[in-house]
Amino acid sequence: MPKTLAEKVYDAHVVRSAEGEPDLLYIDLHLVHEVTSPQAFDGLRAAGRTVRRPDLTMATEDHNVPTLDVLAPIADPVSRAQVEALRANAAEFGIRLAPMGDRDQGIVHVIGPQLGLTQPGMTIVCGDSHTSTHGAFGALAFGIGTSEVEHVLATQTLPQYRPKQMAVTVEGRLPEGVSAKDVILAVIARIGTNGAAGHVIEYRGSAIEALSMEARMTICNMSIEAGARAGLIAPDQTTFDFLQGRPHAPQGADWDAAVAHWRTLRTDEGAVFDTEVVLDAAELTPFVTWGTNPGQGLPIGGSVPDPAAMTDENERRAAEQALAYMGLTPGTPLREIEVDTVFLGSCTNGRIEDLRTAAELLRGRRIDAHTRMLVVPGSVGVKLQAEAEGLDRVFTEAGAEWRGAGCSMCLGMNPDQLQPGERSASTSNRNFQGRQGKGGRTHLVSPSVAAATALTGRLTAPADLQSADLTSAGA
Amino acid sequence: MQPFTTHTGTAAPLRRSAVDTDQIIPAEYLKRITRTGFEDGLFVAWRRNEPDFVLNQPQYAGASILVAGPDFGTGSSREHACWALLDGGFRVVISSRFADIFKNNSTKSGLLTVVLPQADVEALWAAVEADPATAVTVDLQARQVSYGEVTVPFEVDEYTRWRLLEGLDDVGLTERHLAEVEDYESRRPAWLPKALPALPA
Numbered sequence: 001m002p003k004t005l006a007e008k009v010y011d012a013h014v015v016r017s018a019e020g021e022p023d024l025l026y027i028d029l030h031l032v033h034e035v036t037s038p039q040a041f042d043g044l045r046a047a048g049r050t051v052r053r054p055d056l057t058m059a060t061e062d063h064n065v066p067t068l069d070v071l072a073p074i075a076d077p078v079s080r081a082q083v084e085a086l087r088a089n090a091a092e093f094g095i096r097l098a099p100m101g102d103r104d105q106g107i108v109h110v111i112g113p114q115l116g117l118t119q120p121g122m123t124i125v126c127g128d129s130h131t132s133t134h135g136a137f138g139a140l141a142f143g144i145g146t147s148e149v150e151h152v153l154a155t156q157t158l159p160q161y162r163p164k165q166m167a168v169t170v171e172g173r174l175p176e177g178v179s180a181k182d183v184i185l186a187v188i189a190r191i192g193t194n195g196a197a198g199h200v201i202e203y204r205g206s207a208i209e210a211l212s213m214e215a216r217m218t219i220c221n222m223s224i225e226a227g228a229r230a231g232l233i234a235p236d237q238t239t240f241d242f243l244q245g246r247p248h249a250p251q252g253a254d255w256d257a258a259v260a261h262w263r264t265l266r267t268d269e270g271a272v273f274d275t276e277v278v279l280d281a282a283e284l285t286p287f288v289t290w291g292t293n294p295g296q297g298l299p300i301g302g303s304v305p306d307p308a309a310m311t312d313e314n315e316r317r318a319a320e321q322a323l324a325y326m327g328l329t330p331g332t333p334l335r336e337i338e339v340d341t342v343f344l345g346s347c348t349n350g351r352i353e354d355l356r357t358a359a360e361l362l363r364g365r366r367i368d369a370h371t372r373m374l375v376v377p378g379s380v381g382v383k384l385q386a387e388a389e390g391l392d393r394v395f396t397e398a399g400a401e402w403r404g405a406g407c408s409m410c411l412g413m414n415p416d417q418l419q420p421g422e423r424s425a426s427t428s429n430r431n432f433q434g435r436q437g438k439g440g441r442t443h444l445v446s447p448s449v450a451a452a453t454a455l456t457g458r459l460t461a462p463a464d465l466q467s468a469d470l471t472s473a474g475a
Numbered sequence: 476m477q478p479f480t481t482h483t484g485t486a487a488p489l490r491r492s493a494v495d496t497d498q499i500i501p502a503e504y505l506k507r508i509t510r511t512g513f514e515d516g517l518f519v520a521w522r523r524n525e526p527d528f529v530l531n532q533p534q535y536a537g538a539s540i541l542v543a544g545p546d547f548g549t550g551s552s553r554e555h556a557c558w559a560l561l562d563g564g565f566r567v568v569i570s571s572r573f574a575d576i577f578k579n580n581s582t583k584s585g586l587l588t589v590v591l592p593q594a595d596v597e598a599l600w601a602a603v604e605a606d607p608a609t610a611v612t613v614d615l616q617a618r619q620v621s622y623g624e625v626t627v628p629f630e631v632d633e634y635t636r637w638r639l640l641e642g643l644d645d646v647g648l649t650e651r652h653l654a655e656v657e658d659y660e661s662r663r664p665a666w667l668p669k670a671l672p673a674l675p676a
């Protein structure tokens with residue numbers, strides 16, 4: 001029977017399947033961070049269990065880490081205790097840890113691909129919903145809760161029910177200035193924040209195939225924002241080229257064997273998807289969110305919607321609550337919304353390509369005098385690469401702050417937070433109430449919209465800059 | 476895990492859709508390394524900032540069943556959201572649709588998530604708004620929710636129901652199949668990556 005890519009990967013990992021029970025799925029790679037793991041390690045200890053496969057487990061510190069003075073002890077005692085708990089657990093159970101100060105440290109979803117640990121056809125889990133990022137390589141990768149983290153630590157398996165299959169097909173060429181972030185925001189606006197519940201999404205079509213690995217990761221990353229269990233993209237030459245030579249990629253004869261297998265990881269002709277969504281790439285424009293969930297987004301040329309015009313009762317109430325929180329008036333053009341802060345970073349858009357895109361727009365210009373811009377590389381590896389390319393200087397000369405690697409203002413577990421009432425344009429993935437700091441207001445944007453917005457102080461598309469009157473910092 | 480068989484209590488009507496887990500418990504409360512004591516973070520922003528938020532109303536203060544709008548538990552995978560609800564006195568959440576990870580986490584932590592059609596959710600909202608003291612019974616054995624004269628059946632897969640009724644934890648169940656896990660491991664391709672430190676090139 002023809003199978004989808006996700007079905008192939010799933011079937012290849014079934015350890016055991018029995019009528020009336022969930023399947024037992026083998027996990028090839030388990031990524032661990034400090035926030036969702038301490039209670040799982042406690043559970044192991046209480047039951048006298050060990051970590052079954054420390055060699056398939058990797059930990060890093062990302063959510064709590066400060067982005068200034070990264071080598072000093074963490075000032076917040078509660079954050080510090082959590083990071084110290086991870087260090088103690090990693091040492092006790094024999095797990096490799098990339099702590100602050102290590103060249104492999106970074107956001108868990110940035111370091112897996114960077115190290116070449118994320119490979120096609122694998123099953124990858126992490127106690128973090130954005131594990132779907134790794135699906136960009138054709139892996140079946142999904143977020144789990146702490147009880148499941150404990151289960152994987154103890155058994156290297158997970159009980160799972162077979163997911164439903166969704167195809168999101170994007171054909172054609174993306175217009176200039178329109179990026180992967182705009183694609184995924186448009187998909188979520190179309191199907192809603194839980195529209196893919198129970199499904200794995202396969203992104204396909206010529207527009208997806210044309211994307212770089214970084215851009216594919218941005219798309220798969222936000223699959224969870226559409227409620228999907230996972231999102232993936234069939235591996236191809238772009239994937240192989242990205243992986244070749246990375247520290248954990250196979251080498252020599254192993255490389256050839258791996259690639260031969262990876263080439264089989266495609267949805268068969270005639271495979272059936274439970275749900276299909278089709279987008280025309282040529283019709284997409286830069287997208288921004290106006291509300292408090294990632295599905296409340298519009299093309300940047302639009303205006304704040306009027307809840308009164310919404311027919312669905314739940315949707316109307318949600319929009320009213322969102323606008324009250326966001327402090328927005330129906331009918332206001334999105335381009336007139338002024339921001340205080342621009343955040344460039346996170347596992348969605350904190351990779352080297354994202355930084356290059358933003359730096360290109362900022363080069364030789366100064367950001368708006370009333371706007372602060374925080375640039376937080378997704379990992380130490382990204383930071384070092386950017387510095388080697390001189391991007392850090394482009395950002396600082398434009399007036400932005402260049403920081404250490406971590407989750408940072410994506411969720412504000414470290415000191416990088418919005419103040420109550422402050423408004424941001426953020427390249428992260430969630431505009432939930434209070435996500436970036438109590439009372440903070442978030443507009444989700446792409447890296448190029450983030451950079452353009454930093455220059456003007458209002459939500460701005462990169463194409464608007466040509467016409468805008470901007471003072472040049474250069475000669 | 477605490478077994479769940481049947482539960483009777485009062486219900487709080489949460490008329491909001493797409494309640495994300497950042498609202499159920501914000502990130503700052505996730506820094507703790509314990510598994511209990513999260514009640515202070517439960518819906519904390521709404522409890523502090525919105526005087527008429529349902530859990531600020533004295534008539535719903537003792538509720539143990541939360542009746543929410545569609546798409547409850549979206550966003551972050553934090554199981555702390557389930558722990559916070561349990562610590563805050565809730566044993567059951569009813570909604571017409573849950574986010575997958577939240578629902579999954581609930582079955583691991585002993586919080587019962589019950590899916591009812593939106594029309595039944597609306598009827599339950601109306602009933603507990605008319606009389607907050609309405610006793611609501613959620614019977615996992617019989618797979619039904621009842622209050623007053625109303626009885627509504629709900630679906631739950633047999634395996635999850637059995638685990639919840641018995642209060643069984645998954646790790647112990649999986650350990651019965653370790654021979655099959657070992658057998659699978661013996662067939663994995665040798666080139667699959669190991670997370671151990673890579674040797675310098």
Ligand code: SF4
Pocket residue numbers: 062063107108109128130346347348406407410411428429
């Ligand atoms: S960057 Fe944000 S979304 Fe990504 S792992 Fe960190 S906190 Fe989660």
